[in-house]
Amino acid sequence: MTIARFMSPLLVATMLLSIGCGTVNTVSTRTTKPADTVHTAHKGINDLLTEIFLHCTDVRLFRSEPSGHLKVQIDVANDGFSTRTFAWKIVWLDAAGNTIESITNVWEGTSVVAGASVTLTSLAPRANATDFVFQLRRSDSF
Amino acid sequence: MHTLLKTLPLTCVLLAATACNPAHRIETGGPESITSTSQIDMQDAQDAASKLLQSMIESGEFQAFARTHGRKPRLLFRDHAIVNDSSTRFQMPMLTAPIKEELLQSRLVLLDSTYKGVAGSAQDSEAAANARRNAIRDRDGSSDKRPDFSLTGSINELTNRAGSTRELNLRFTMTLTDWRESAAIWSKSVPISKSGDKATVGF
Numbered sequence: 001m002t003i004a005r006f007m008s009p010l011l012v013a014t015m016l017l018s019i020g021c022g023t024v025n026t027v028s029t030r031t032t033k034p035a036d037t038v039h040t041a042h043k044g045i046n047d048l049l050t051e052i053f054l055h056c057t058d059v060r061l062f063r064s065e066p067s068g069h070l071k072v073q074i075d076v077a078n079d080g081f082s083t084r085t086f087a088w089k090i091v092w093l094d095a096a097g098n099t100i101e102s103i104t105n106v107w108e109g110t111s112v113v114a115g116a117s118v119t120l121t122s123l124a125p126r127a128n129a130t131d132f133v134f135q136l137r138r139s140d141s142f
Numbered sequence: 143m144h145t146l147l148k149t150l151p152l153t154c155v156l157l158a159a160t161a162c163n164p165a166h167r168i169e170t171g172g173p174e175s176i177t178s179t180s181q182i183d184m185q186d187a188q189d190a191a192s193k194l195l196q197s198m199i200e201s202g203e204f205q206a207f208a209r210t211h212g213r214k215p216r217l218l219f220r221d222h223a224i225v226n227d228s229s230t231r232f233q234m235p236m237l238t239a240p241i242k243e244e245l246l247q248s249r250l251v252l253l254d255s256t257y258k259g260v261a262g263s264a265q266d267s268e269a270a271a272n273a274r275r276n277a278i279r280d281r282d283g284s285s286d287k288r289p290d291f292s293l294t295g296s297i298n299e300l301t302n303r304a305g306s307t308r309e310l311n312l313r314f315t316m317t318l319t320d321w322r323e324s325a326a327i328w329s330k331s332v333p334i335s336k337s338g339d340k341a342t343v344g345f
Contacts, residue, residue: 066202087173087345102247103240104196106188107172109345123196126248137173139345 036062041134045074048136053080054112061132070124072132078112085111085139090122092129100126107137178341179308181230182297185345190314190332191240197330198241203318204250207290217251218289220265228299228312237297237314254289292319306339 038059046056057075064071070092078084087107092100099105102125112118122132168174171188198204207215219242221234245251256270264270273287295316302309311333318328 064200067200067205068202069199071200085345103188103244104192106192107169107185107345108189108192109177109185123200125195125199125244139173 034058034060036060045134048134049076052084052086052136052138054078054084054086057117064123067123067127069127070129070132072122074120074134075117076110076112076120077117078114081114083111083113085109087137087139088120089135089137090120091133091135092122092124092126093131093133094126094128095130097131100124100129102126109139173344176341176343177336177338177345179310179336179338180341181310182228182232182312184236186312186334186336187232187236188240189334190312191237193332194314194316194330195241195244198245198316198318198328199248199250201318201328203291203320203328208250214250214252215290216254216287217245218254218257218259218292219245223293224295224297224316226297228297229301230299232297251291254287256287257289288321290321292321293317294319307337308339309335309337311335 038061041061042056042059045059049056054076057077058073059075060073062071063069072090087109089105089107091105092102094100104122104125108120110118110120124132171184175183175185177183177185204215204217219238221238224234224238226232226234242253246253255265256273258264258270277287293316295314298313298315300311300313302311312335313331313333315331316329317326319325320327
């Protein structure tokens with residue numbers, strides 16, 4: 001009886017938790033990781049996104065043709081059951097690690113509905129960009 | 143009790159003073175900017191300018207021209223070439239000035255400020271007069287400084303309402319025309335949508 005009393009709330013809690021952890025419903029025909037996946041950036045960005053209950057599924061950094069400028073694509077997934085709104089900014093750096101001043105260094109608001117994913121994209125404003133910094137800000141209405 | 147009644151108005155005034163939001167400087171278009179569903183906000187203009195510029199650079203048209211002709215292309219980019227069809231009274235340089243600045247800083251193009259065109263007025267009349275004097279003096283046509291490309295565009299909006307919730311859909315469009323081909327070679331449309339029942343601070 002004691003076990004039953006304990007188990008019932010546990011069972012209900014488990015069921016609620018399993019309902020609460022939704023999964024992102026996407027289909028991909030890709031069977032292997034893309035060659036330009038940036039694992040270190042992936043981990044760092046994922047740490048940031050986890051704080052606002054999102055997660056990063058992939059980060060790709062490549063030279064966009066025909067411009068030859070670097071471009072980054074960050075896949076963000078929302079496994080929760082509510083829409084998440086956040087602001088993000090990508091600041092590009094040159095080879096010396098200095099910030100490249102540009103109008104592209106602006107905060108951009110993005111919403112991800114429950115169970116969906118978005119791709120954050122940024123193109124380096126100059127050809128001499130070699131790296132980037134990802135900044136994230138939780139929305140006040142979050 | 144009498145003292146309490148006497149100090150009550152003062153207490154109310156003090157509470158009201160602490161509750162208000164005094165004017166302060168904020169990051170332009172940053173997370174403290176106001177988001178409204180009735181008009182174009184600073185964040186919308188910045189967002190659109192950033193995406194349009196990135197797409198324009200990514201197209202590689204300016205770089206291809208420079209490789210082919212051995213010089214930077216001349217771009218005609220006039221503020222009135224962007225038609226504002228939205229209901230917001232919008233000063234066009236809020237959108238175009240950052241793009242012009244970035245194009246010049248990136249050294250991809252030369253912005254034409256002396257071409258008169260059909261309007262008959264150059265952006266810089268003194269420089270235009272000087273260019274005309276040079277063209278007359280040289281006579282060989284080497285001073286012919288007609289643009290190689292021009293930018294045009296539009297801002298459109300669509301609004302909707304459900305009860306007290308208002309939705310504003312904006313679309314910023316720009317098109318790059320090659321004057322030698324007399325045809326558009328790049329175009330980009332940036333949609334921005336906002337929804338809510340009142341303006342708020344933040345995204």
